[in-house]
Amino acid sequence: MSSSRRNFIKKATAVGAATAFGFGYSHTANQMLKNVLLDDRPADPISGNAPKPEFSVDLKTGKLRLNPDQTVAYTMCMGCSTICGVRVRIDKKTQKVLRVTGNPYHVLSSEPFLPYETSVRDSFQALSRYQEKGLRSRSTACGRGNAVLDKLTNPDRVKVPLKRVGPRGSGMWAPISFEQLVEEVVEGGNLFSDGQFDVLRAIRDLKITLDP
Template sequence: MVQANMDRRTFVEALGALGALSIAGVGIGSQPSVAVAAESAFPPPQTGKPVEAKVDPKTGDVSVNEDVIVRYSGCVGCYQSCGNRIKLDRATGRVLGVGGNPYNPSGAVKPLPFEAPLEEAYRSMSYANGAGNLTRGTICGRGNGTLDAVSQPGRITTPLKRAGKRGEGKWKPIGWDQLLKEVTEGGKLFAEIGEDHDIEGFKAVHDTVTPINPEQPDLGPKSNQIIIWNTRADGRRQLNARFAQTFGTVNNFSHNSS
């Protein structure tokens, strides 16, 4: 809201300052809800997210807000390999916003060279020294969905073990050490909920000699009972393929396998 006693010239000057100084989260979907320019007639903010840096429109000097961490990274929302720019609250680690990466040619017009300092990234996305907005790093709706994905209350961040009958949808969190032990050793893993049968762990299944079923030799050895279902190919596919070969299973699939 603009103050009632603001004249036209002051209003136009304030808009110019707003564009120059409030550069938090430049990019589609990452504009802050409230941005206030210094030395303008705008009222102080009541809500909104902190600005990570300000650029002096005349000198180009950069003032960084140390309470906000900015990380230039890459989006894995699809296979386009666009760059993204993540803003984090230093005190809590909470994600404040996601925007485009000005260094990445997949999402930036006139991308910056990789050796350009971070201060130059702030300047390039501002209107300092009358140069205009030189670089616009953007990211699509799926990339912006990173904010919701990370902040989703139902996001699974710890291993879950079935705590009821199959299909009941009952789960309980367990630690990583317990997960690794149970998956490796096997045993009566669900005895506490009344299931008395033994479940083979990786150690028992790791057998490249004994057939799964002697009457159906085409099924191969017991090691083929392990199925590895891969996700993205950004390093994990090679790791999974190496594990499958070492373990002795032919059942190694990527998410785009037919």
């Protein structure tokens, strides 16, 4: 290959890589420009615009400081069939869920989990960096668990039962009432215009055991 042809390919590759980099990081670049030009800086250089923590622990003394604007509730995540225990941070004023995190008392989100008699105050300390306790008692929810708060507020969330009204895989759905849902799940029938479905009432049998 001639030297000029090699140089041309090198330059074209460099331009292509720079363009791909530019597209890939366009959001980041935009954000950086916004920060510099409009002085639109995040509230904190490390935690950005994340809500303030619900508590903090003095690393030297272990003294706990609670955030008076937030409360914490212990509940279960319905993000999937695992149903992990989670800890939910709530803004007291707006009653909005701010974050979903792991429940240190729950076997599915903390290993080892805290004994139930542990006070909530002690559980906060156990999650903190005080004496590096948080490394042992770290309690987490998965990414999906963190995102379940979208179920409360996302404008695209599903609020009513949806029934398929086109061929399987066509992505065609229509909202139906809960009464229709129960009726069809129990009684079956030609539900999707493509054949008979015998469902709950037809298969319910309290006399024959599955595994005699």
